[in-house]
Amino acid sequence: MTSSVDKEMDVHDGGPATVTLVDESTWRGRALVPVLIFIGLLIAMISSLGAPLVPTIAGDYGIALGTAQWTLTIALLVGAISVPMVGRLADGPRRLHILVAVLVAMTLGSMLAGLPVNVFPLLLLGRALQGVGLSLLPLVMGIARDHLPPARARSTMATLSVTTVVGVGLGYPMTGVIADNVSFRYAFWLAAALGAIAIALALLVVPTSKHHPVERFDLVGAALLTSGLGTLLLAISMGEDWGWTSTRILGLAAAAAVALASWTWHQLRANAPLVDLRLMRDPVVAISNLSGLFAGVGMYMLMSMVIRFVQTPTSTGYGLGESVLVGSLVLIPLSLMSYFSSKVSAILSRRMAPAYVLCLGMLAFTTALLFFINERSSLWQILVVMGLGGLGIGCSFAVMPRMIVGAVPAAQTGSALAMNQVLRQVGYSVGSALSATVLTAHTTGASPFPTDDGFTVGAWVAVGLCVATALGIVAAQLIERTTNVDVDPLLVEESADAAIAGVIGFEPDEAPATGSAR
Known part of the structure; x- marks a missing residue:
């Protein structure tokens, strides 16, 4: 039988390492792309099991909402820490083993979180293990880049970036339907079943990475x-x-x-650092990364507060009293508008400096926060808030890789973009924790719910972060170096495609190419 990885070529000048392209005439070769997309959808689904369930978990476990928020924060925290670690481990010859190990951890975490026992530390452990899975998308994109022909690899990576949005858009309402009609634990068990399928498919289809040298961890x-x-x-x-x-x-x-x-x-x-901080010496790279950090904080502050506000009972005098399903559905405009604005930002970046596009993104997100501060008494207003927030976030996150690619030499783009992703993930976890802290500070008396002022204060904190980001962008634009940098236009396009997924997990010189080595 013909092997699915029997096509090899040398892609390193004088080096022994080879990249193996799958043979798409075999069933394993044809199945690789669907399997990678399935894993991408699974990752998106896992990420959607957090924010909408916080109020439900607080009620079922009899704990404060701020404590329940840790079910989201811990997954984001573990994801932020895992990204550089999994990325470094997967750079070596055991990438398939790392992929399977992370899928196993994610599946076991889903099973622990779904156990029908009200033991909150057990739920936290399960969510932490699920958080490891949030680091997988760079890995599967690296598999596509290594083992598919160049044109096929580019289209697959673009599709993987879209699956993140599509998967979250499907995962939010699915989570709401399950939580409203049975128990939220069934959502975790569904994730566990899909994780087991992903493990089997990965073992059957994904090629090994023996062509990579051993990397120091x-x-x-x-x-x-x-x-x-x-x-x-x-x-x-x-x-x-x-x-x-x-x-x-x-x-x-x-x-x-x-x-x-x-x-x-x-x-x-x-x-061999986990994150090459030396790249932060470039002011444009530094501002882009700090923008990613602050934008991540603001995004998860807004998202967490909106979810809690929508599900807060009307008896408090301000909440909308909606179900988990409705609370999940209000996140869809954020996902859809993020994807739409990421494409618009690519067009705008050809007509103006990327820094100005990033400022526009921060302006749109600030507008969403100000709208939330002043108008949040109806569901349609919340949908407008989330749509505006999606415009700002998608535009900002998509243009950051462009700024970085234009500021660093081609050989350093992989490390620079990976650092941006790590800081963005850190921002997510800090934003989740900070929103819980602000709302807890405004929870008084016997009521488990914060006062209406708590949401206003939290939104103003996020506005402050947006303003600080915008000022930093202006400063970076003023001191930007005029040195011409060798920028690969294809890499810039791939950066924008993957930005909405928040992931870049490849070096520009790792792509397999027909003909002579690069």
């Missing part, structure tokens, strides 16, 4: 990053309960500062 950097981000988010989340000036909070803040400072020092000196 930065254990010290991984430990410092995990401890630093973990203690920082714990301090943000528990500050209101323990007291912002309490010994525990101050100790956690000091520990986080020491760990993150040590991580930064270590990354700047490591031979």
